[in-house]
Amino acid sequence: MDASVHLPCPACNTVNRVPESRLVDGPVCGSCKERLFNGHPVDLTPTSFDAQIDRSEIPVVVDFWAAWCGPCRTMAPHFERAAAALEPRMRFAKLDTDSAQKIAGRYGIRSIPTLIVFKGGREIARQSGALDTGSLVEWLRPMAISAPVSA
Numbered sequence: 001m002d003a004s005v006h007l008p009c010p011a012c013n014t015v016n017r018v019p020e021s022r023l024v025d026g027p028v029c030g031s032c033k034e035r036l037f038n039g040h041p042v043d044l045t046p047t048s049f050d051a052q053i054d055r056s057e058i059p060v061v062v063d064f065w066a067a068w069c070g071p072c073r074t075m076a077p078h079f080e081r082a083a084a085a086l087e088p089r090m091r092f093a094k095l096d097t098d099s100a101q102k103i104a105g106r107y108g109i110r111s112i113p114t115l116i117v118f119k120g121g122r123e124i125a126r127q128s129g130a131l132d133t134g135s136l137v138e139w140l141r142p143m144a145i146s147a148p149v150s151a
Helices: 020-025 049-054 070-086 101-106 133-143
Strands: 004-008 015-019 042-044 060-065 091-096 114-119 122-128
Touching: 004 020, 015 020, 042 049, 049 060, 049 091, 060 070, 070 091, 070 133, 114 133, 122 133
Parallel strands: 042 091, 060 091
Antiparallel strands: 004 015, 060 114, 114 122
């Protein structure tokens, strides 16, 4: 029997159960019918952060960033390319620390960009500073689930 994973929808936060072998088939939310993965990072808000982090059974890498941060802007296209390379084996998300100061404080964000990988709602890895696409993928690949990727 095919193992399933629970994934919150990035659009409506409804938790969806998806067989791991079907992650690459472009699954859609059972509630709002939006795609669960689109190859781009999800924009998190203070309202959606906990639902996306705590309820996802695949790793979620969050880029803690701010619009005024030069290194954050430099890393943004690299983070986007890493999302395209590693989804659906992990979720990519961004959290603007200016609009979510309480969450940034909860995780002790002192410099940006800071990347935190969560699994099962718990932090499993952290990296501060801008990374290029190759370095991001190399750092994240061992933490991604082993679901098949599209050919």
